[in-house]
Amino acid sequence: MRLLIVEDDPLIADSLHQGLAPLGNTVEVFTSLKETRAALAHSQFDLVVLDLGLPDGSGLSLLAEIRERRDTTPIMILTARDGVAERVKGLDLGADDYLTKPFSLPELQARVRALLRRSQQRIDNHLRFGPLCFDPASGNATLFGEHLDLPPRELGLIEGLLLYAGRIAPREHLINRLFGFGEAGPNALEVYVSRLRKRLQGSGLRIRTLRGLGYRLEDDPE
Template sequence: MRLLVVEDDVLLGEALATGLRQLGHAVDWFGDGAQADAALAVASFDAVVLDLGLPRGDGMVWLRRWRERGLMLPLLILTARDGVEERVQGLDAGADDFLVKPITIDELAARLRALVRRAAGQAQAAWQHGALQYDPATKVVLWKGAKVDLTGRELALLEALLSQSQRVLSKAHLLEKLYDWSGVEPESNALEVHIHHLRRKIDPQIVRTVRGVGYAIGSGEGIA
């Protein structure tokens, strides 16, 4: 997943970004709502983690502004405010979940997976696509019951394709899901290399190329 973290506490922001990256996610972290707003305008994120006590505008203000603008991606409030009134206000303003600090990275990641899964209309925790099974929590991929070992980028690519299995996704969109702005600049052929590895490790037809448009999850041998 490509995640946006909005947290003004430097130590916590760095810890959240590092922890989520270690779990295989692309993460962009900003210290205020204005920076996050600019990022949302140019990049495709799967979910937002939003603090409320932000400089240059309270997080609740930004939440309402984004929802009024029609931005409907999953959003989780992560704050030190633990009053019932704040929880009610946050959820009524459009938040999909509300967590009170401190939290563990594992719980935060699980909550985000659940939000993204529901947004995609996926009821089950594991993705099932014919003979292919993928569990985002454990990062285990099974092809016809046999485990497939994939790198973090390959897993992120497979997850992006599975999450929108009815769509053809552009190269630019897929690269946004794989790489954040942390300083790692992808090679010009990085996406094609990852796709080649998925086809080699799983099945030659597991990723479908739509010439001039992009890529989609393919049928693959054994997929109905």
């Protein structure tokens, strides 16, 4: 999954990153409203973890902006233990959950998994299409029940395609998921798609290219 953390305290931001990145997530961290607005204007995320006390304003204003433009991305707000009024206001503005500081990493991870399941209308943590299965919680992928030993970016590609299984996964969405805001060469995505195609040969699945649009994971009629 691609997660956005908005937190200006470096220790807390580092804890959030360390707790979420090892689960196979691409995690982007920003420390101000200005940086976050720019990121949201150019990219899509699967979930936002939002601190309310930021150096250039309240996270509540960003929350309101996101919901006003009908963006349904799951949002978890971070608040101080005694910030009851802020928690109530945040939930009323459209936050999906909140976590109080200090927090435990296992609880954070469980709440993130629950929000992602709910937003994707899944009953468990697994993404499935035919014989292909990916578990975002563990970062494990299987084909016909057999473990696939894949590098992180191929796992990210599997996840991105499974999120759109049977539909077009936009090219830009996949690039952002695999490379974040880092540099990606013009053919970088195609390299990983080609590698994954080879792994799926004989599985009854194929990755179809739709020029100018993206890729679609679909049943292979052959």
